[in-house]
Amino acid sequence: MQNQLTCEQVTALLSFYAEDKLSSKLTEYVRQHLESCPSCMEKYLQMKNMLNKFIDIQNEEIENPYATKQYEDFKANLSAYVDNELNNFESIKIKKIAISNPLARQDLENIYTFKKLLHSAFEKTKNDVKTDYSRNIIFQLKHDTIDDKKVDPFVKLSVAFFIMLTLLVAGLIRFLYF
Ligand SMILES: [Zn+2]
Structure with missing residues (x-):
């Protein structure tokens, strides 16, 4: 099954995709597009990286294991x-x-x-x-x-x-x- 998502649409969906908030059908469409589109893949990896850093910082602030x-x-x-x-x-x-x-x-x-x-x-x-x-x-x-x-x-x-x-x-x- 060929999906019809454009690069623009994928870019718009990327943050939701990175946070696993899309329906399983949309997730699959985005995943397929990323596999065949290096430029969207690049954007996705950057976004994922930023998101991970943000989560790290948040965790550090919220639950510093030594601030007991x-x-x-x-x-x-x-x-x-x-x-x-x-x-x-x-x-x-x-x-x-x-x-x-x-x-x-x-x-x-x-x-x-x-x-x-x-x-x-x-x-x-x-x-x-x-x-x-x-x-x-x-x-x-x-x-x-x-x-x-x-x-x-x-x-x-x-x-x-x-x-x-x-x-x-x-x-x-x-x-x-x-
Ligand atoms: Zn693309």
């Missing part, structure tokens, strides 16, 4: 985990998710990179503060020595007390953050 409820829990607890605020059981759970789920692992790496940047910025500030402390103390000592005779003993005591307090606070900061 577990992953949502992971995200909710991530910063607490990084700050060591979780109990052992919870942090083991987070670790396991990070090992098995690439999305989670990526998030963890990102947050650690961010923390590192934050930490190095903090280190820099701390060093600046340290320099200022030493400079102040040296200045005060010099000042003390030069004006020794004129300085009121109470002021001297206050300065000594201030220096001790400064050292104590600096020590405390060291103790807390190192």
